Amino acid sequence: METEKAAQQAKFIRDSIPAGGLFAGLEWKVSPTPFPLGEKLADEIESLGRVLLQFYRAVNLLYRKSAEGKQPEWVARWLDLGKPRELIELQRSAAFKNDVPRVIRPDVLLTENGISITELDSVPGGIGLTGWLNQTYTKTGAEVLGGAEGMIRGFESIFGDAKQVHIIVSEEAKTYRPEMEWVATQMTNGKFRIHDSGFTGFKDGDAVYRFFELFDLPNVANAKRIFELASEKKVRLTPPPKPMFEEKMLFALLWNRNLQHFWRQELGEGFLARLKKVIPYTWLVDPTPLPPHAALPGLELTDWSQLKALSQKERDLILKVSGFSENAWGARGVYLGNDLSQADWSAAVDAALKNFETSPSVLQRFHKPSQVDTSWFDFTKNEVVPMKGRARLCPYYFVSGEGDAARPQLGGVLATIVPADKKIVHGMTDAVLAPCSV
Numbered sequence: 001m002e003t004e005k006a007a008q009q010a011k012f013i014r015d016s017i018p019a020g021g022l023f024a025g026l027e028w029k030v031s032p033t034p035f036p037l038g039e040k041l042a043d044e045i046e047s048l049g050r051v052l053l054q055f056y057r058a059v060n061l062l063y064r065k066s067a068e069g070k071q072p073e074w075v076a077r078w079l080d081l082g083k084p085r086e087l088i089e090l091q092r093s094a095a096f097k098n099d100v101p102r103v104i105r106p107d108v109l110l111t112e113n114g115i116s117i118t119e120l121d122s123v124p125g126g127i128g129l130t131g132w133l134n135q136t137y138t139k140t141g142a143e144v145l146g147g148a149e150g151m152i153r154g155f156e157s158i159f160g161d162a163k164q165v166h167i168i169v170s171e172e173a174k175t176y177r178p179e180m181e182w183v184a185t186q187m188t189n190g191k192f193r194i195h196d197s198g199f200t201g202f203k204d205g206d207a208v209y210r211f212f213e214l215f216d217l218p219n220v221a222n223a224k225r226i227f228e229l230a231s232e233k234k235v236r237l238t239p240p241p242k243p244m245f246e247e248k249m250l251f252a253l254l255w256n257r258n259l260q261h262f263w264r265q266e267l268g269e270g271f272l273a274r275l276k277k278v279i280p281y282t283w284l285v286d287p288t289p290l291p292p293h294a295a296l297p298g299l300e301l302t303d304w305s306q307l308k309a310l311s312q313k314e315r316d317l318i319l320k321v322s323g324f325s326e327n328a329w330g331a332r333g334v335y336l337g338n339d340l341s342q343a344d345w346s347a348a349v350d351a352a353l354k355n356f357e358t359s360p361s362v363l364q365r366f367h368k369p370s371q372v373d374t375s376w377f378d379f380t381k382n383e384v385v386p387m388k389g390r391a392r393l394c395p396y397y398f399v400s401g402e403g404d405a406a407r408p409q410l411g412g413v414l415a416t417i418v419p420a421d422k423k424i425v426h427g428m429t430d431a432v433l434a435p436c437s438v
Contacts, residue, residue: 006032006384009140010377016136022129022179027429029376032384034142034437035391035415042145042438044115048278049104049397049408051271052120055254056100056245058266062253063244067092072258078284079244082324082358087214090241095231099240100399102158103127104408108278108393109425111367115393117278118318118364122245123213126394127155128179130414131186133435144435146396146412152186154398154411162207162236165192168199170212170220172326180211197221202229207236214243215324247323248362251282257297280365285319287353298365304353307363308346312338316366319348325359336366339423369425374417376432389417392425393436412436 009032037045066075080088090096101122109116131151138148146154159165167184169177177194184192197220202208208226217223230237239245253259254275263272281298295302310317315337325333335348352361369390378385393415397408413436418425 003382003384006377007382009033010379010384012140013136014379016132016139018132018178018182020178020181022132022182023125024175024178026175028431028433029387031374031376031432031434032140033375033434034137034144035374035417035432035434037145037393037413037436037438039438041115042436045108045145045393045395045413045436046410048106048395049410051267051274052104052106052397053100053399053406053408054267054271055250055275056104057098058263059244059250059253060098060100060242061266062259062262063091064097071262075253075259078249078253078286078360079247081356081360083243084217087217087241087243090227090231091243093231095233096240096242098403099238099242101239101245102399103155103239104397104399105394108395109367109369110372110391110393112370113367115278116280116367118280119248120245120250122239123173123211124394124396125173125176125179126414127151127396128176128181128183129433130394130396130412130435131155132179132182133414133433134412137435142435142437144412144437146410146435150409151396151411152183154396154400154409155183156187156192157400157409158238158398159207159209159236160400160402162205163191164203164206165209166199166202166206167192167194167209167211168197168220168222168226169194170197170216172213172216172219173211176211197223200225202226202235204234207238210237210239210241214241214246215326243324248282248320248364249284249322249360251279251364252284252362254279255281255283280367282365283363284322285349285352285356285361285363287356304349308342308349310337312342315340315345316368318364318366319352319361320364322360322362333361334424336423338366371420372417374432374434387417387432388420389432390420390422390425391415391417 010030065071105121105124106117107119134144135148167180212220229235317337319335321333372391375384375386395413396411399406399408415434415436417432
């Protein structure tokens, strides 16, 4: 792309950033063009929503059957670890029986062996940012996945015919408040409102979008009232108050050999094979002693403490807090084995074992992201700078409709490309953020 056109497009994008910003304190490198995926990858991402929705439904059923004693009891026991009694009761209540999150966002790494889904986020940031990027790049003549309005219309669709939609943003999530305020301004019907945790003016027939994590409830004054109204079916709430959907151990359950018959039955051979192809092998770090003749599958360790003795080369592994913790989001509570000293890795393993009963951790195979080519515009030098990087894609699927008729729709895909020397891919000042195109 000739420099003059690239400069025009990059400046247009930069100058279009809303006055109130999109993220508190976040800056990124502007690419003059969307990040291209190629037709095959775009099709794969497009069709992934159905598979992930079915996975959420199967998880929901597995937990319920486990709590009823019709599936192994340890499933519900693991998923309930560290949760307060009232949250477990909400998760098991008939009012939310079939509810699953209506926004599904996987974190997808591009690796040498195809895509790798490292986690699922049911309370994701980035909805407004991705919507704004899609709109703005479309205005430069680019074609983006989901189209100019895919994110906005998708988000709007998850609330059905609610009269008013209240987006409750906690203090802990306030970084994302500007982007949600931007989303509200895009709704032509004026029925979307942003509030903090002090708001209580809910009316029958309203909908509530929960933009706060369940571990943070003590700091969200109106949470109790929201859950009461939702339990009585007076308001429509998403995501539901089910902490299981905020647990990374769901991937460990998918790989657990004792549950393969259940997954096959609920997902079908095709969906199960597809999930196993894109989800790295994951273990729950449970310190319960093994019999002397047993070993952890795929690791051949007979005790979790042996994990500490692995050489740096053998540590293509990521250790992370599973969920229900202030350390379970962003890049916090994530330890990349081959990037740490023996002492730091040992300390992380010890902490994971010690905290199992209150805040369990998972171990996951690390598939290194492959190098990709991108570019960004340097406004001081007025030139396009090519960059070798590593990419994470965040597709947003919006689930509209009721019961079995509910369908996920891809609203857009956010690409985060960090310089190639960074080991973990997440939003940072050095990163290029761009929408994706075919």
